[in-house]
Amino acid sequence: MVPLSRWRAGAAGVAAVAMVFAVAPAVSAAPVLLSQNKPVTVSTTGGDNYAGRNAVDGSTSTRWASQKNIDPAWIYVDLGAVAAVSQVKLTWDQSCAKSYRVELSTNATNWSSIYETTTGDGSVDDLAVGGNARYVRVYGTVRCRTGSAYGYSLQEFxxxxxxxxxxxxxxxxxxxxxxxxxxxxxxxxxxxxxDNVGVTAYDIFNTGQLVKTVSGTTLSTTLTGLTPNTNYGFYVNARDGAGNVSQASDTVPVKTPPQVIDNDPPTAPGNLRSTGTTANSVALTWNASTDNIGVTGYQVFSGGTQVGSATGTTATISGLKANTAYTFTAKATDDAGNVSPASNAVTVTTKSGGDAIGEVKQITTSTDVPWGLVNLPDGSALYNERDTHKITRVTQSGTKTTVGTISNVSGTDGEGGLLGLEISPDFATDHWLYVYHTSPNDNRIIRVKYENGSLGASQVLLTGIVRNKFHNGGRLRFGPDGKLYAGVGDGQSGDRAQDLNSLNGKILRLNPDGSVPSDNPFAGKYVWSYGHRNIEGLAFDSQGRLWEAELGNSVMDELNLIKKGGNYGWPSCEGTSGSGCSNSGYTKPVRTWGVSSASPGGLAIVNDTLFMSCLRGERLYRMKINGNGTDSPVAYFQGTYGRLRTVEPTSTGGLWLTTSNGDKDSTGNNSNTKIMQVALN
Incomplete structure (x- = not known):
């Protein structure tokens, strides 16, 4: 491990490490001088005699000087390639920097500080540092000589x-x-x-969402901005300067207490009433409840079962049966989790006919997490269970039969395990099922024979996809070109998403036998598109175009129309948010949502209409494809069934829809999930 320190007689410093966006390298040989006579860029210069190149010419008789009386000022050197930086030596004259930092970058756009001080006093600063970068920058913020006649002056960098x-x-x-x-x-x-070189940062996550990054020397931190009376699952990843990320730590559960002791429930919602009906939905409204602290939301019930939720005083309950009477009540909740008495009951009869989203029928239940699902030629379906590693056949009437268990599958105490499932386009003759799963060492793609109602021989097609607790991706989809497309997560390292030598943070394209197609955009590589965070939705439209649904971190989830060789911007751009989003080389998303109202789990297309199932958002979005975009998304089933994982077309023109409740570990048979069919009219 390389310590980060500053040493020089008579001077003290403060070392700090932050996130380094890097993709390469480290340490096999002795350190050498990398900067001499390399290209230099500066913020300003005091004249021709004080050019930036003077700071890297090997002579202390020349110097770079910034323009007088301007703060901040900076100079950076281009090393020509990403290197493992272990030492920065700065030779100042009297016009030194009192406050400055040393920063690293792989692209001269995203900079990460590896050292900073507020007590600089000139002479020589010989800094032992650690990190990987192509560009190294000295960024001065306070001059040693503050008069208007002085700038910053650096003899050697x-x-x-x-x-x-x-x-x-x-x-x-x-x-x-x-x-x-x-x-x-x-x-x-x-x-x-x-680490063999040195830990540069620790990333703290809450169930897959990055909440904070601290330096590689920090072993304790306070997380702020939490929500009262809420369950969290925090864990930690370590990261080095080359962008290598450790496996995640164990998860520590945290339950924040209520902000105040509150045992008083809200009052019951008043005057619950229907404001409209269709064949398969009922619109409801009610008068607001009151509470001593404040109402946080409402729940709608039918027959004792929650069928909807809302933050305001209206809700539309979808997926109902036509020409059928339903009785509803509503309850209010507050921040402490207190629930009000029920409102008055209202009975409403749906109309005859059918909506775009028709009746929902529960086909069967599962005690595990149904993840991938495919239709069989006989009208039944196969689905896999993430944590038991079983594949099950289910008929239209709900009869279930386990057809086999996939071997060498490993959980991650998060969202790894038995994930994507796809059926060969030539299944009638070759009988192959394609499977994406986590193994003890990686994520991988295999194929397995399904014949005579049971699983048979298998083949490993692709290995080496980095696994982690979350961000494993896993969705598989055959395209109309006969190629297999795989959505792969970044393995909780954003750097991998931009590294074309990594399989993570990508959509991969394979021949059915696992080889690399000759017409892929990057010769000899599986990569079809890159710059992705975590992909769980893939679907092709009638034009053969690939659409993708992607989970963001804390700001935006995305719907993307995928281009061959396209870069979708992660980690410097999340949705349309981030300093890197202005990069013309990034492909912009078609749609974005706040993560609390989406977190997509699956994507299906029926008659050129997109259906996106949502986990955290607990809803199904419907969007009609319109050119290179869609019409406005319409949400269904908000709060009705909980987290929605997988949506797939049925063989009869409707949708399969699976829930994903109790899915944040790798323990089999501890979930309460449903497999349903949604009629499309």
Whole structure:
């Protein structure tokens, strides 16, 4: 491990490490001087005699000087390739920087600080650092000589390091623990990871969502902005300067207490009434409840079962049977989880006919997490169970038969396991099923024979997809070109999404036998598109175009129309948010949603209409494809069935729809899920 420190007689410094966006390298040879006579870029210059190149010419008799009386000012050197930077030596004259930082970048756009000080006093600063970068920048914010006649002056700017691949990930952070848990904050601590070069950062996640990044020397941090009376599942990944990410730590559960002690439930909603009916839906409204602290939401019930939720005083309940009477009530909830008495009951009869989204029928239930699902030629379907690793056949009437178990599948105590399932376009003759699953060492794609009602011989097609607790991806889809497309997550390392030598953060395209198609956009590579975070929805329209649904981190989820060789911007762009979104090389999403109202789990297309199932959003979106875009999304089933994982066309023109409740671990048979069919009219 390379310590980050600053040493020089008579001077003190403050070392800091932050996130380094890097993709390569590290340490096999002794450090060498990398910066001498390399290209230099500066913010300003004090004249021709003080050009930036003077700082890398190997002579202390020349210098770079910035324009007088301007703060901040900076200079960076282009090393020509990504290197493992281990030392930065700065030779100042009297016009030094009192406050400055040293920063690294792989693209001269996204900079990460590896050292900073507020006590600079000139002379020589010889800094032992750690990180991987092509560009190294000195960024001055306060001059040692503050008069208007002075700028910053640097005689020599020397960067030392090594080149060569670093593929070793840090060890898993240990003993993650929570303390000082309050209504809106909690302190998280862990034992240090180790790395062959050095840990540069720790990333803290809540069930797959990045919430905070701290330096590689930080082993405890306070998480703020939490919601009172809420369950969290925090874990930690370690990261090194080359972008290698450890496996995730164990998850530590945290339940924040209510902000105040509140045992008073809201009042019952008043005057529940129907404002409209169709063949398969009922629109309801009611008078607002009151509460001593505040009402946070409402739940709608029918026959004792929750069928909808709302933050306001209206809800539309979909998926009902035509020409049928339903009785509804509503209840209010507050921040402490108190539930009001029920409103008055209202009975409404749906009309005859049919809506675009018709009746929902429960076909069967599962005690595990149904993830992939395919139709068989006889009208039945196969689905796999993520945590039991079984594949089950289900008929239209709900009869279930286990046809086999996939071997060598491993959970991740998160969202790894038995994931994508696809059927060969030539199934009638070759009988192949294609499976994406997590193994003890990676994520991989295999194919297995399904004949005479049971699983047979299997073949491994592709290995080496990095696994982690979350962000494994997993959706498989055959295209009309006969190629297999796989949606792959970034393995909780955004750097991989931009690295064409990595399989992660990509849509991959394979021949059915697992070889690389000759017409893929990057010669010899499986990569079809890149810059993705976590993909769980893929579908082809009638024009043969591929659509993709992608989970964002904390800002936006995406619907993308995929282009061959396209770059979709992660990690510098999330949806349309982020400093990198102005990059003309990134393909913009067709649609975005806030993550709380989406978090897509699957994508299906029927008659050029997109259906996107949502996990956190607990709803199904319907969007008609219109050219290169869609019409306005319409949400169905909000709060009716909980988290919705997989949506697939049925063989009869409707939709299969599976729920995904109780799915944040790798324990088999501890979930309560449903497999349903949705009529489309």
């Amino acid at each position: 020397q960067v030392y390091g090594t080149t060569g691949p670093d593929t070793e990930s840090p060890t898993t952070p240990g003993n993650v623990r929570a303390s000082d848990i309050k209504s809106t904050s909690a302190t998280l601590s862990w034992d240090a990871s180790t």
